[in-house]
Amino acid sequence: MLSIIIPCYNCEKSIVKCYESVLKSIKHSSIENYEIIFINDGSSDKTGDILLEISMSNTSVVIINQLNNGVSSARNKGLKVAKGDWISFIDSDDTVNKNFFDVMMADNQEADIIVCGVMSKIHPKLNGGEQILDKETYINEILYNLNVFGYVWNKIYRKEIIQNNDIKFLDNVMFMEDKYFNLQCALYVKSVKFIQENLYNYFEPTTSAYGNSEKKATGLFVWDKLIADPMYTDYKDEFKKEKMNYLIWLLGQLYAEKANGREFFLDELKRNKNYINVVLSKLTMKYIQFKLLLISPSLVGWIVRKRQVIRN
Numbered sequence: 001m002l003s004i005i006i007p008c009y010n011c012e013k014s015i016v017k018c019y020e021s022v023l024k025s026i027k028h029s030s031i032e033n034y035e036i037i038f039i040n041d042g043s044s045d046k047t048g049d050i051l052l053e054i055s056m057s058n059t060s061v062v063i064i065n066q067l068n069n070g071v072s073s074a075r076n077k078g079l080k081v082a083k084g085d086w087i088s089f090i091d092s093d094d095t096v097n098k099n100f101f102d103v104m105m106a107d108n109q110e111a112d113i114i115v116c117g118v119m120s121k122i123h124p125k126l127n128g129g130e131q132i133l134d135k136e137t138y139i140n141e142i143l144y145n146l147n148v149f150g151y152v153w154n155k156i157y158r159k160e161i162i163q164n165n166d167i168k169f170l171d172n173v174m175f176m177e178d179k180y181f182n183l184q185c186a187l188y189v190k191s192v193k194f195i196q197e198n199l200y201n202y203f204e205p206t207t208s209a210y211g212n213s214e215k216k217a218t219g220l221f222v223w224d225k226l227i228a229d230p231m232y233t234d235y236k237d238e239f240k241k242e243k244m245n246y247l248i249w250l251l252g253q254l255y256a257e258k259a260n261g262r263e264f265f266l267d268e269l270k271r272n273k274n275y276i277n278v279v280l281s282k283l284t285m286k287y288i289q290f291k292l293l294l295i296s297p298s299l300v301g302w303i304v305r306k307r308q309v310i311r312n
Contacts, residue, residue: 001033001034001035001083001084001085001086002026002031002033002034002035002084002085002086002087002088002101002105002156003034003035003037003078003082003083003084003086003087003088003159004022004034004035004036004037004088004089004090005037005039005075005078005079005082005087005088005089005090006018006019006022006036006037006038006039006089006090006091006092007039007041007071007074007075007078007091007092008038008039008040008041008043008047008051008074008092009040009041009042009043009047009068009071009074009092010043010044010045010047011043011045011047011092011093012043012045012046012047012050014092014093014203015047015050015051015092016050016054017095018090018091018092018093018094018095019036019054021095021096021097021098021201022036022090022095022096023036023058024098025096025097025098025099025100025101025102026101028098028099028101028102029101029102029105030102030105030106031101031105033084034060034084035060035061035062035082035083035084036058036060036061036062037062037064037078037081037082038051038054038055038061038062038063038064039064039066039074039075039077039078040063040064040065040066041066041068041069041070041071041073041074042066042067042068042069043068048065051063062081064077064078064081069171070171070174071169071174071177072169072170072171072173072174072177073169073171075089075152075169076168076169076171079162079168082159084159085158085159085160086105086108086156086157086158086159087156087157087158087159087162088101088104088155088156088157089152089153089155090153091153091202093203094153094200094201094202094203095201095203096199096200096201097119097198097199097200097201099197099199100116100199100200103116103195103197103199104116104156104195104199105156108156108193110190110191110193111132111158111191111192111193112157112158112161112185112188112189112190112191112192113138113155113156113157113158113161113185113189113192113193114155114156114192114193114195115148115154115155115192115193115194115195116154116155116194116195116197116198116199116200117147117154117195117196117197117198117199117200118146118147118151118154118198118200118201118202119198119199119200119201119202120201120202120203122146123146123147123198123202124146124147125198126147126196126197126198127196128196128197129196130193130194130195130196131193131194131196132191132192132193132194133191133192133193133194134190134191134192135186135187135189135190138186138189138192139183139186139235141194142179142182142183142186143238143242147196147198148194149179150176150178150179150180150181150182150183151178151182152178152181152182153200153202154199154200154202155182157185161185161188161189162185164188165184165185165187165188167181167184167185167188168181169181170221170222170225172218172221173218173219173221173222174212174215174216174218175215175216175217175218175219176218176219176222176223176246177222179222180222180225180226183226183232187231213250213253213254213256213257213259214254214259214260214261216250216253217250217254217261217265219246219250220243220246220247220250220265223239223240223242223243223246224243226239227239227240227243240275241279241280244269244272244275244276244279244280245280245286247265247268247269247272248269248276248286248289248290248293249286249289250265251265251266251269251293251297251300252289252293252300252301252303252304253304254301255293255297255298255300255301255304256300256301256302256304256305256308257301258301262297266293266297269290269293269294270294273290273294276290
């Protein structure tokens, strides 16, 4: 049985399209037993009414209403009630390809996690085929392969990996919570199947590019937690380097929005400037931003704001 968990918050404009793509993909596959679990995370628009209408037309739909506690809490609630042997997480503002479930759920007896590529403006086009990844390779792909990365929505998980190891999303984290979840799962997998097709349609929300920078600051807690965890001793250096990359990106967001706490994080950057000079490639925009932050963080904020205006 497959359990599909979809957190919902004020998604009245996208949830029908999301649901219809999921249902179409299920019907196109050989899946007979499934449930679609919608977690209504305190929506204040018409999301709740739309979900009720959906449930009346499909007995495999489950709706859970909760006060607004964030996507991590919603996903954890879904995991608690999920009855399936396999778990799929879908975001309410995205869609899946018609072949998504057919391809992902085919011949998966050996794999603990199945991964597919992502269709979007920023994800490289994949050319087909499959690759079997061991634990070490998979962790490296989570960190550096944009078509694998730390997302949960382009993956399907064997439930016993999550259940037997008590893996949960961090409730107090509002950004990078999915990467932490995936790195936790990666510790216990024997093999991961990477399907090199772009089967998940990701529509980048504005909050991922610009906005809510104070929420994004909670992502630093993820890196600190990973660095301190003895289970990841072999990856400590990589995690520290990635934390610095994240800090540079975050400071651009914080100064663009003139958000509270930006001076605190700038001080952390300055304390680590010698380390960053060593580990960061000099031929990248990230390194240029790092140098500019040391000279004029307000200028970096202005550049980020202007870039966002151009994108819009």
